[in-house]
Amino acid sequence: MSYLELKDIHKAYYLGKEAFPVLNGINLTFERGEFVAILGESGGGKSTLMNIIGGLDRQFQGQVLLQGTALDHHQEKQMDQYRRETVGYIYQSYNLINHLSVLDNVLISLDMTKLNRSEREQRAKQLLTQVGLADQIKKYPNQLSGGQKQRVAIARALASDPQIIIADEPTGALDSENTTEVLKILDQIAAEGRLVICVTHSQDVANAGTRIVRLADGKITDDERVKPAYPVDENRQQIAARKLPWYVPLNTAFKHLRYTWTWNLIIIIGTAIGLFAVMLFNGLGNGLKGYINQEINDMVNPRVVTVSRYQKSSQSQRGGSQEGNQQAAAMGASVTTTNQPTFSTAQLSKLKKVAHVQTVQPILSASNATITVGNKDYTASSLTTWTASNRKSIIKAGHVAGKNEIVVDKSSVAKKWSSKNWKQLVGKKVTVAFQTTNKSGKSVTVKRQLTVAGITDSTTGSGVNAVTYATMKDMRSAKNLSTQPTSVAVKVDSREHNDAVTKQINKLKIDGKRVYRATSIASMLDTVNTYVNLATTILAAIAGISLLVSALMIIVTMFMSVSARKKEIGILRALGESRRDIRRLFTSESLIIGVISALLATGIAYGIGAALNKVLYQIASYNMIEIQVSNIISTFIIALVIALLAAILPAWRAARLNPIDALAAD
Ligand SMILES: Nc1ncnc2c1ncn2[C@@H]1O[C@H](COP(=O)(O)OP(=O)(O)OP(=O)(O)O)[C@@H](O)[C@H]1O
Structure with missing residues (x-):
């Protein structure tokens, strides 16, 4: 049984x-230990x-039989394995991979062996030393002479320790000195017990072999033994082969990107700009939400649900839109008491029993109060009672009002009194008056002298002028007016229960009738957040359109890369890499572009975000760009998905290339 046999x-x-x-x-x-020259015309x-x-x-x-077993050329995986384990190629045009160093060109074959990392490197260096290139390992192929290139190719062909070396016109492009040198090496390879098959049209080259086979008109015309074959050491252990590990194509892709970095940098910058815009808009959305929430939370306690009596819309028309009043109440502003239904003690205690309700504070309000300081009158659009819904932080001077005290609005009262020394209004006696109607519908003026305890600054627009409920009650009872509250501030034990409590109160019925209408600032905040989210998502999506351009750029780059690297694909396939390895090579390249783009985008977004924050902080005292970890993670995911999608077609095309056609590419 011959080592290798060709049958018909x-x-x-x-x-x-x-x-x-x-x-x-x-x-x-053919037998191992032979150096067979196949001689024939071009x-x-x-x-x-x-x-x-x-x-x-x-x-x-x-049929091609290896040690008596026919190879099945239609079994792609078997053939990949055959090339990986048994065959080493040497070509006339060297076929080195230009973007890999001399050492890496040899290592690419060794990556398909079971040697460990240092053994692989050691073997590569040893082979390169054997072919006389010990001092050239860091060079790239274009920095070598023809003879040196061919010696690198020989080292690579031997790297995985194959039993058959196929040399296709290995000296065709070399001068006589290098030809002699290469033939000597091929002879040594045969002497190691391998089978060397060398194709040539030169009789001189053929004479270097142990056997000359002549090929003419597609037939063997002569088979001449020149000298005996070399002995074969049957006990020699061959280096075990393995499939290419996943990280090798990744590594090769990285090396290629580094080699062609200028062009890739343009693609990376283009992709990063799109990703950065998406990230910045998302960051702006976070910042805006944070800003609005902070502003409102500063003024109004989001744990408070404001409740008024439920009225059918026809009943509420006289007092203006009930919904509007509710919202104003929820924002901490007052609503008119005129003809508004009030809460009975039983109705108040029913509210107290609702699960998660901590406290229930009554509210009494009046619209258009007049605050007189000395002989000057100031109009307060509302006068209300202070509750837990009002944040103490809105008091900019003084303190919360106590009995017979009042806090007044900064812009509509204090600053009008003195634009410079407005704080000095604290401690001054003022007269507060407002008009309302009594039970029989007669107009009544309520008037009381109060001391200014503090000055409020609320950005809700309406301003907060407030007294304690006890003060308001005193003022009203002095005129025989009802002191039952017109609305109520219900404090909930936590922000999370706010929604449930609001819903629960709205569902409550007394004698089968709905009694309460509850509005919570938390649900308003949720609505605001929804709108901000919507707006920023739309902006981010518009910015995302540029990502389509990025994806197209990556696709074009990958297609160009596949076209330019056909030869490399052929070489890798000849070395034993599978279609999947080739697909991984191009997919890895695209993914690396995606990851670097996302990294760059994150850097730019943080840089520009910080600069914008500096400017915006001057205006709003808030960092408006808030890029969160989730934004970075989603940017990376977007980048990877784009890169992956962009790589599918080019990688598929690369993997489907016929290795022979790929090797023949210029
Ligand atoms: N892909 C192909 N399609 C069509 N014809 C082909 C193809 N490849 C090779 N041939 C033809 O087959 C014949 C043999 O080509 P091959 O390359 O095997 O010859 P060769 O002996 O190696 O030649 P040379 O010494 O010039 O390299 C040639 O006539 C060539 O034109």
Whole structure:
């Protein structure tokens, strides 16, 4: 049984339906330790035969037997393994990978062996030393002479310790000195017990072998033994092969990107700009929400639900829109008491019993009060009672009002009194008056002298002028007016229960009738947040359109990369890489572009965000751009998805290339 046997190999190329026969029944046997020169005219089919022996060509008739077992050229995985484990290629045009260093060109083959990292590196260096290139390992192929390139190619062919070395015109591009050198190395390889098959049209080259096989008209015309084959050490342990690990294509992709960094940098910047815009708009959305929430929370306690008596809309029309009044009440502003229904003690205690309710504070309000300081009158659009819904932080001078005291609005009262020394209004006696109607519908003026306890500044627009409920009650009872509250501030035990309590109160019925209408600032905040989210998502989506352009740029780059690297694809396939490895190579490249773009986008977004925050802080005293970890994570996810989608077609195309055609590419 021969080591390698060719049985009745026929091969024809087709142009349309017309067949051009190249090999017409080749029968040959080869043994290890032989250096076989296949000699023939140009165009005689030598390379075609080598591609069949090497497992690259699958379209032929006949059989290739390795140690008696026929190879199935239609089993792609078996052929990948055959090339990986058994065959090493040396070409006339060297076929080195230009973006890899000399050492890496050899290592690319060693990556498919089970040697560990340092053993692989050691073997690569040892092989390069053997071919006389110990001091050239860091160079790139374009920095080498032809002879040196061919010696790198020989080192690479030997790296995975294959038993068959196929050399296709290995000296065709070399001068006589280098030719002699390369033939000597090939002879040494055969002497190690390997089978060297060398294709040539030069008799001189053929004479260097142990056997010369002549090929003419697609047939073997002569098979001459020049000298005996070298002995084979059957006990020699061959280096075990393995499939290419996933990280090797990633590594190669990274090296390629580094080699062609200028062009890739443009793509990366283009992609990063789109990602950055999306990130910035999301950050702006977070900032705006934070700002609005802070502003409102500063003024109004979000744990407070404001409750008034429920009226059917026809009843409430006289007092203006009930919804509007409710919202104003929720914001801490007052609403008119005129003809508004009040809460009975029973109705108040029913509210207290609702789950998660902590306190129930009554509210009495009046509209258009007059505050007189000395002989000057100031109009307060409302006078209300202070409750837990009002934040103490809105008091800018003085303190919360106690019995017979009042807090007055800064802009509509205090600043009008004295724009410079407005704080000095604190401690002054003022007369507060407002008009309302009594039970019988007669107009009554309520008037009381109070001391200014503090000055409020609320940005809700209406301003807060407030007294304690006890003071308001005193003022009203002095005129025989009802002191039952017109609305109520219900404090909930936590922000999370706010919604549930609001719903619960709205559902409460007394004698089968709805009694309460509850409005919570928390639900208003939720509505505001929803709108801000919507607006910023739309902005981010518009910015996201630029990501489509980025995706197209990556697709174009990948297609160009595949076209430019056809030869590399052919070389990698010849070395034994599978289609999946090739797909991974291009997908990795695209993913690396995506990740670097996302990193760059994060950097730019933080930089520009910080600069914008500096400017905006002067205006709003708030950092308006708030880029969160979730924004960064989603940017990376978007980048990876775009990169992955952009890589699908080019990677698929690369993987489907016929290795022979790919190797023939310029
Ligand atoms: N892909 C192809 N399609 C059609 N014809 C082809 C193809 N590849 C090779 N041929 C033809 O097959 C014949 C054998 O080509 P092959 O490359 O095997 O010859 P060769 O002996 O290696 O030649 P050379 O010494 O010039 O490299 C040639 O006539 C060539 O034109």
